[in-house]
Amino acid sequence: MTVAAPTLTKVPNYINGRWAESRAGEWIDVTNPATGETIAQTPLSDAAEVDAAVAAAAAAFPEWRRTPPEDRIQPLFRLKQLLEDHVDELSRIITQENGKTFTEAKAEFRRAIENVEVACGTPMMMQGYNLEDVARGIDEMMIRQPLGVVAAIVPFNFPGMIPFWFLPYAIATGNTFVLKPSERVPLTMRRTFELLDQTGLPKGVVNLVNGGKAVVNALLDHPKVRAISFVGSTPVAKYVYARAGANGKRAQCQGGAKNHVIVLPDADMQMATQIINDSAFGCAGQRCLAVSVAVTIGEAQKTFRDSITEAAASLKVGNGLEQGVQMGPVISPQSKSRVESLIAVGEKQGAKILLDGRNSKIPKYESGNFVKPTILDDVPATSELADTEIFGPVLSLIHANDMDEALAFLERSPYGNQASLFTSSGAAARRFRYEAPAGNIGINIGVAAPMAYFPFSGWKDSFFGILHGQGRDSIEFYTEEKVVIERWAKEHSRKF
Ligand code: NAD
Numbered sequence: 001m002t003v004a005a006p007t008l009t010k011v012p013n014y015i016n017g018r019w020a021e022s023r024a025g026e027w028i029d030v031t032n033p034a035t036g037e038t039i040a041q042t043p044l045s046d047a048a049e050v051d052a053a054v055a056a057a058a059a060a061f062p063e064w065r066r067t068p069p070e071d072r073i074q075p076l077f078r079l080k081q082l083l084e085d086h087v088d089e090l091s092r093i094i095t096q097e098n099g100k101t102f103t104e105a106k107a108e109f110r111r112a113i114e115n116v117e118v119a120c121g122t123p124m125m126m127q128g129y130n131l132e133d134v135a136r137g138i139d140e141m142m143i144r145q146p147l148g149v150v151a152a153i154v155p156f157n158f159p160g161m162i163p164f165w166f167l168p169y170a171i172a173t174g175n176t177f178v179l180k181p182s183e184r185v186p187l188t189m190r191r192t193f194e195l196l197d198q199t200g201l202p203k204g205v206v207n208l209v210n211g212g213k214a215v216v217n218a219l220l221d222h223p224k225v226r227a228i229s230f231v232g233s234t235p236v237a238k239y240v241y242a243r244a245g246a247n248g249k250r251a252q253c254q255g256g257a258k259n260h261v262i263v264l265p266d267a268d269m270q271m272a273t274q275i276i277n278d279s280a281f282g283c284a285g286q287r288c289l290a291v292s293v294a295v296t297i298g299e300a301q302k303t304f305r306d307s308i309t310e311a312a313a314s315l316k317v318g319n320g321l322e323q324g325v326q327m328g329p330v331i332s333p334q335s336k337s338r339v340e341s342l343i344a345v346g347e348k349q350g351a352k353i354l355l356d357g358r359n360s361k362i363p364k365y366e367s368g369n370f371v372k373p374t375i376l377d378d379v380p381a382t383s384e385l386a387d388t389e390i391f392g393p394v395l396s397l398i399h400a401n402d403m404d405e406a407l408a409f410l411e412r413s414p415y416g417n418q419a420s421l422f423t424s425s426g427a428a429a430r431r432f433r434y435e436a437p438a439g440n441i442g443i444n445i446g447v448a449a450p451m452a453y454f455p456f457s458g459w460k461d462s463f464f465g466i467l468h469g470q471g472r473d474s475i476e477f478y479t480e481e482k483v484v485i486e487r488w489a490k491e492h493s494r495k496f
Helices: 047-066 074-085 087-098 102-119 167-172 187-196 213-221 234-246 269-285 300-313 333-348 403-412 426-435 471-477 490-494
Strands: 013-015 018-020 027-031 038-043 129-135 138-146 149-153 176-180 206-208 225-231 250-254 259-263 291-297 352-355 374-377 394-400 418-422 440-443 479-487
Touching: 013 047, 038 087, 047 138, 047 149, 047 176, 047 206, 047 213, 074 087, 074 102, 074 167, 074 187, 087 102, 087 187, 102 167, 149 167, 149 213, 167 176, 167 471, 176 213, 187 206, 213 225, 213 234, 225 234, 234 250, 259 269, 259 403, 269 291, 269 300, 269 394, 269 418, 291 300, 291 403, 300 352, 300 374, 300 394, 333 352, 333 374, 333 394, 394 403, 403 426, 418 426, 426 440, 471 479
Parallel strands: 149 176, 149 225, 176 206, 225 250, 259 291, 259 418, 291 394, 374 394, 418 440
Antiparallel strands: 013 018, 013 206, 027 038, 129 138, 138 479, 352 374
């Protein structure tokens, strides 16, 4: 077992089964968003370090691919147990580097573990199909084979869960893997890779390279990397998709979001308020499935506006490691000022501020990046703000006369990650499910996050590619289909 130094330190890379300090000339501070303290430093590793990781993964591939799928999933069973045993410790690390509350971090890690569990079904999920006698005495089959070296590039907002949309499926299907975490939150994966190191995976099967754009470009350009999984903002997702494509790699790139919820007057208003409150302000609004715009219809305008304002105002904001805290800070001072300036833009464009979370100071945590829940009413549907991803604890309210108008508003949005409806009408729910232009749909659900055995969908500018992360889509993404047609002469079988 090799263990990375657990104290305030330079975050190492994990290449070919060994921890190694990066030779990077440039390092960036990892900061606790609640306290402002520097807790580590991430190296901005270079192309040579990426090359070493890819070379290790490429060297491990021939033997790993020949390892029976049943044997390939055994380290994942061990990993599941190790993650269960360390879930509190891992969740504390997430809170310290990302800012979300300990409860949110734990819920996040459950989704990571769920993906490990699902990938353990790979011997079933990876099967192809066949047909005897496609012509007399001729049989045909489709088999799935791994690609080789594959890589994932992930964002800051789910440091524990998002790498697991990819890693377990990639290796269970026989690929070898390189991960680049977000440079802002490298510590969760550092600890996770220490656990991976204890699972008995052969060296080189999983590798970790910390860094930023240079690492991403080196992965995108490396001839031995066959597939790229990306999650992050839309401009970078588009860039990664284009460059991976130009280099002949397959790619799945999840981008940003601006999620809408429609609230009908027949909704259970108490339930809708509680759930939408959690969706909009949980994780300080830094979830790609956070509700960002609530479109109210008819009387819901007044009832929902009043109830959500009261609920949001009562949320306890603070350091997510403290008991009773319901919402933490945003990731960085830059993010705090971006969110606050977007609130000002909304006000300038005609929105009324019902709840203003700007300039928040939390006692004992004056250096934290806190923005309290903010609600903007009457945001003009055609304003720039209505289409801009804020990625902070800000909910915009818009009123529509009917479902046609509300759906037209969703249609105009450049994003399509999630759309939700709150209603007690089955007919309205069916229409919404049928027509809403988004990949993840919630009916009386605030965060419609697909379980690991469903694809994490996403449409429009929220996703570039065909096959999504998680479940069966992952198996398809990480394998190539091979079709074999066979004929054996009768005389040959008579010989034996
Ligand atoms: P980001 O795009 O800034 O960074 C994502 C990754 O790309 C990081 O690893 C980063 O190092 C790298 N990167 C950043 N800029 C780059 C560049 N110019 N060239 C190459 N690589 C670059 O995203 P973020 O701020 O870490 O995460 C927040 C964003 O991610 C939000 O837009 C959110 O909606 C989105 N997100 C989407 C999903 C989804 O499922 N669709 C899930 C989570 C987060």
